[in-house]
Amino acid sequence: MVTPINELAKHVGETVTLQGWLYARTDKGKLVFMQVRDGTGIAQCVVFKRDVDEQTFDSALHLSQESSLVVEGEVRSDQRAPGIPGGYELSVKALQIVQRAEEYPIGPKEHGVDFLMDNRHLWIRSSRQWAVLRVRTTVMRAIRGWLDEHGYVEVSTPILTPSAAEGTTNLFEVNYFDDKAYLAQTGQLYNEANIFAFGKVYCFGPTFRAEKSKTRRHLTEFWMVEPEVAFCDLDQLLEIEELFVSYIVQKAVQENANELKYLGRDLNKLTVISPPYPRITYDDAVAKIKEIQAHTTDPEQKSLLDITWGMDFGAPHETALTQLYEKPVFVTGFPSAVKAFYMEPYPGRAEVCKSADLLAPEGYGEIIGGSERISDPDLLLTRINEQHLPESAYKWYIDLRKYGSVPHSGFGLGVERTVAWICGIEHIREASPYPRLLNRLYP
RNA sequence: UCCUCGAUAGCUCAAUUGGCAGAGCAACCGGCUGUUAACCGGUAGGUUACUGGUUCGAGUCCAGUUCGAGGAGCCA
Structure with missing residues (x-):
């Protein structure tokens, strides 16, 4: 049965199937931790070498980020399990790779805005x-x-x-x-x-x-x-x-x-x-902004807050006002x-x-x-x-x-x-x- | 349109006074039974945005160009 990740909590102890993508992976000896996304959330899927055949363990160990997959396993409650919502993870029994993804440009480290926007x-x-x-x-x-x-x-x-x-x-x-x-x-x-x-x-x-x-x-x-x-x-x-x-x-x-x-x-x-x-009238808002300006010490901010009756608000005016x-x-x-x-x-x-x-x-x-x-x-x-x-x-x-x-x-x-x-x-x-x-x- | 800042490996950044192009992550190989952006060892990875100039020598200095970021203006 294909189960959405945001419903895993209802299936503790059951064997379920997730279909999704490999969001992140790390391994430690005989364990592979896979973070799997399915659109509803992220769940950790744990592959333990003794639980699966050698080929399954090996493909989990080398699976690339964003590869598409179908994974079957038993749902366990575990406070250590990261994810969204987290707290539940799968003990993997079987793993089917739908497509092995090419090297994915967006890594787990931080990136610049321009790069991310190009890869929106x-x-x-x-x-x-x-x-x-x-x-x-x-x-x-x-x-x-x-x-x-x-x-x-x-x-x-x-x-x-x-x-x-x-x-x-x-x-x-x-x-x-x-x-x-x-x-x-x-x-x-x-x-x-x-x-x-x-x-x-x-x-x-x-x-x-x-x-x-x-x-x-x-x-x-x-x-x-x-x-x-x-x-x-x-x-x-x-x-x-x-x-x-x-x-x-x-x-x-x-x-x-x-x-x-x-x-x-x-x-x-x-x-x-x-x-x-x-509710505040424009008249009162202008007075309040002038008051805020009078208490502002930073000269640049102070000049941005310049206002006289009749002017439309700029971003600095709105920000100052809403902070009240x-x-x-x-x-x-x-x-x-x-x-x-x-x-x-x-x-x-x-x-x-x-x-x-x-x-x-x-x-x-x-x-x-x-x-x-x-x-x-x-x-x-x-x-x-x-x-x-x-x-x-x-x-x-x-x-x-x-x-x-x-x-x-x-x-x-x-x-x-x-x-x-x-x-x-x-x-x-x-x-x-x-x-x-x-x-x-x-x- | 204006002000400020920036562009170096796939990504994020470093490179002293102008003197051998570096690191982390990602990738690849290996190790580890609880990782949370793991850790440890190894391999590979470069037209330093573009054009020109100064110099024995330029990632570094100068001029111009392109692209981007933050802010302002603009937002009946």
Whole structure:
């Protein structure tokens, strides 16, 4: 019977079959220790010379890293056994080699980033990458799970979008027959159309940004989920967001405890993630950042924290601010000038808008950007003209405000940033199976 | 686009003031009944990123180029 490694604990004393790959091997005299991966975990398989015939022992002794194999043996509980989850090992009775692997480039020692990225197709086999990507799949499942359970309808939005509205410098241009098209950087405008058909909707897929960003939190292709809700104001939106994010985090803690432990993640920092999250206005955030700056002694850091009212936050500002909280923090009411044209202004204070960014703790930055959208057609038109956007491109979007307009709100959550935060990893590139970066399109 | 740093064996790195190209890991051979990135002995492994310059002599110094890393900017 083929048994997955993550279920070995249920089969102590039984003889089982594992099929997988040789992750690592070491030997000591009449013993060979094989670490075998099967996709669900890593288990130690011990070959003892007296238990097997000479040929089996010899092939175990010389088996190369990443060779594919089928191994049969008795499951034993042993505290010494390493692995994921570990604690159980196989006493090998039989070993079948499916393919003897050529010399494998990624060894058990440390490697440089460039080398690993060139070998991303192999690197994903390494435990650390495997663990992160397992968390990623849980996060993606939790995203769909929560939204589906709460009555959201997944309506796909186009990835090929028409000629552009505003500056196309940060969009990827593609040939579209005799015309030009652009890879979508958001599905939001379409979401806003979709709510009038379905009430609560979301789109979930890859988005593309041609920005020349070269930081630990930017990819040129990343996954984003964007829920949009009719009859919803900003306050209601924030309640949705904190329930949603908390659910995702707790799912990962429940389903990927082994993976997170392997990554060395402090689970206490995740279990505390539950509603409500602190809310702070942009005005107060600027004041707090100035306060932090006043207490900063390092001159370089001090100058990075420079801010005046009206500026958008940079990475150093976000990091400094989030270090004040153990939960994600909402920053509301950004200056309208630094936000998108479609955000609803605050009544009586048009210079700020009903926007909210959700900043993850521990310096992971913005994981959600959201807002209440302008519902009045005249105001929307005014804003479009103020920003010198081509009115014709937005005809259909303005239409939405003419036929039964309602207050509505939505947000976008970046999958890779969320995964990076949950896993506690340094760089967002490890949160994507095949990350696309400024200088990286291979493999 | 800017700032800083880097490129030497398959990988990670060392090489003193400019003076014989080195080690660990991986590979291969041998030893060991509990290894956890084992340990011990042995074998093999080099266009020092590229182009040019200085010099009796360049991995090392100079100029340019390419590629990469960290940070900033950018991120409706």
